[in-house]
Amino acid sequence: MIDFNSPRRTEQSQEPERLPNTSYSVLGMLSFGDELSGYQLKKRADNLRFFYWSPAHSQIYAELRRLEKLGYVTHREVRQTRRPDKRVYRITAAGQDAFETWMNHAPVEPVSLKHSVVLRLFFGHAGDPDRLSQVLQDYAEQVSEVIEDLRGISDEISDQDQFFYPAIVAEWGIGYYEAERNAALTAIRRLDERPDLFRSDEEAQSDTA
């Protein structure tokens, strides 16, 4: 008996095919029009690391297969003599359309943030205060390096029209990481300022000393 009421729909419907943002980040890197291999895409994706995490290379290849199945990209083989052969991908017209649709119509999603350093700060009662200070100090230093990198990138691209949008992003990033550094340093000061009043009571009895 044929079940006409089956909720299973044949996957060739015309619906816009909500893809995960990772797919769009790959598609976006191809939206500039050049041909890129999976390997090159991985490296480009690493450039987004300041505001968007970089997927594993296996994930990039998986995305490319999916995008090709959807008709959003095509590939061709490139023979090389002094390097292993490669497969370079190019965005299609359908891919451009899909990407523009996402750009213009995707909802404004909340940022996904997993800040394990702040998580540890939140649970500060359960750790060693000096170690916590050290963690914040390390974090502030890591952030300082990122700021250096971003300033370098910003200086390189800020007067080039072709990098208009990335330059705005770099500026955003500098502001963001400066706020992070300030927040970390402020937190360290708060820890130092703390009156040591309520520290010893709790752990006095069961701590194996």
Add this chain to the structure above:
Amino acid sequence: MIDFNSPRRTEQSQEPERLPNTSYSVLGMLSFGDELSGYQLKKRADNLRFFYWSPAHSQIYAELRRLEKLGYVTHREVRQTRRPDKRVYRITAAGQDAFETWMNHAPVEPVSLKHSVVLRLFFGHAGDPDRLSQVLQDYAEQVSEVIEDLRGISDEISDQDQFFYPAIVAEWGIGYYEAERNAALTAIRRLDERPDLFRSDEEAQSDTA
């Protein structure tokens, strides 16, 4: 023949059992010492949303089962007449140890950030500039609301010793979200300021002026 060199190790070794941070966030919420049900834990986890995403409730229950199997938490059933019965969890001494070990010895991991708004800004060339401005505007407004919430929380807890660490986190959050708002508003200004030179192909006549 017995393979003494086998890299497979029997999973009951004494190693610290690297757990995902989500496990520690659940364990951390129990580290204050009170008994909590999965339902209550989910609500508490939502309070971390400003700096750490909140897992689905099914994930919370899964974590509790895992933590119990590891001996880090125990549960007891609580009979209720006017509410469904519940299962409340409490951290064990082993759980406290594991949590403190994580607090004091976990490496300073990079923040995991997936900022889809900035991603779209980065790929601004492929979208409608007015829509992009609107997206940034919406984002700035969402952020403003978060700042309001955080200020409220901060005012409530900032003078209470028991919330010493969360108060520092709230302050951090306010600084972070203010930086986000500023960055969004600055980006909007940059978009407005933009000389419209390279906006479309039919702009070739502008040099005849």
Add this chain to the structure above:
DNA sequence: ATATGCATGTAATGGGTTACATGATTGT
């Protein structure tokens, strides 16, 4: 009556990582 909150859980699926696998070229 209907929706919302309390409370717990399973099933199906998807997203993503790590480790494994291969192999050539270039630089030290």
Add this chain to the structure above:
DNA sequence: ACAATCATGTAACCCATTACATGCATAT
């Protein structure tokens, strides 16, 4: 010689979400 870079991919696993499922109590 050794490591690093280029290049592509599979397999196993795990983290996590969404949807499904149940059922009582309270408020509207």
